[in-house]
Amino acid sequence: MTTSVPFACRAALIAALALFLGGCAHSGPRNPLASWVPSKNFDERRPVVIVLHYTEQDSVEQSLDTLRTRNSGGRVSAHYLVGRDGKVYQLVKDSQRAWHAGAGRWGGITDVNNASIGIEIDNDGKTAYPDAQIESLIVLLRDLSERLRIPPAQVIGHSDLAPSRKIDPGPLFPWKRLHDAGFGIWPAEGAGDPPAGFDPWLALQAVGYSVEDRGSTVRAFHHRFRGMEGTELDAEDLRILHALTRVAPAQDAGAPSP
Ligand SMILES: [Zn+2]
Structure with missing residues (x-):
């Protein structure tokens, strides 16, 4: 058995529903300190x-x-x-x-x-x-x-x-x-020895590391680039850091860029 609803009543229900949904669509994440005047020009935040x-x-x-x-x-x-x-x-x-x-x-x-x-x-x-x-x-x-x-x-x-x-x-x-496979960083081959005065701590920071706890940072660096344990920098670490942070030499002005 179906219950019949008078037309006027159904119309009122539909109108109330539309008003409710319309209210939802416009209820934004409002800050009570500001008037909500939504823009259509945005997208989701992006991880980097x-x-x-x-x-x-x-x-x-x-x-x-x-x-x-x-x-x-x-x-x-x-x-x-x-x-x-x-x-x-x-x-x-x-x-x-x-x-x-x-x-x-x-x-x-x-x-x-x-x-x-x-x-x-x-x-x-x-x-x-x-x-x-x-x-x-x-x-x-x-x-x-x-x-x-x-x-x-x-x-x-x-x-x-x-x-x-x-x-x-x-x-x-x-x-x-x-x-x-194309992901992460790795030292370029043939970078040679670092120049005199090369500062490995500045280089570690240039790569992205914090150097607040130097021993722990060197251990993380060793895990990542040498697959080994150790909390002291050695000559090979300096070569790797130089290769990671070296500015690529300028291209020959006569050679067309790829
Ligand atoms: Zn984890």
Whole structure:
């Protein structure tokens, strides 16, 4: 049995609904101090850096639980989780702010969560990263850098932005392989020895590192560029830093640019 509603009553209902929906469409995130005069000219905020982590856990299932619920260690999340078999999970929208970086800085970026995409990689910190996992990560990085226009060089590790607190993704992470695929930075070959007076601490800052805790920063640098432990700079570190920060020589004026 259907209940018949008089036409006038239905029209009034429809009008009330339209008024309600119209009210919703115009109710913006208003600051009571200001008059809301919305503009159509805007888009979502864009991340400018990608941060890689390892989960330091034993399985994707365990990490999905940690990254999706409140637990004893507090609330953490990431935009993506890459399994050892290469399967990729998305937990937070690209346009939203995941809680993965915590306190730290990279270059001029001080609120890294606000400016980044966070990718957790299922790894316990003690075993090598399987090929299938790194291949999937590279496909994901290509998608993110193209779709979100994040510069491919702007892929860093958690330990790069928080060297005194974090060591992930650790000395086993294959940064050279990532660079061969077009992501992150790597020292150019044939840069030679640094000039006299070369300041490695200025160079580390030019790369993006904080040097407030120098020993921890050198450890992060060693993990990233040499796959080894150590908190003291040596001659090879200076050569790498020189190669990373050297200004490319001017092109021959007679040669056409590519
Ligand atoms: Zn991390």
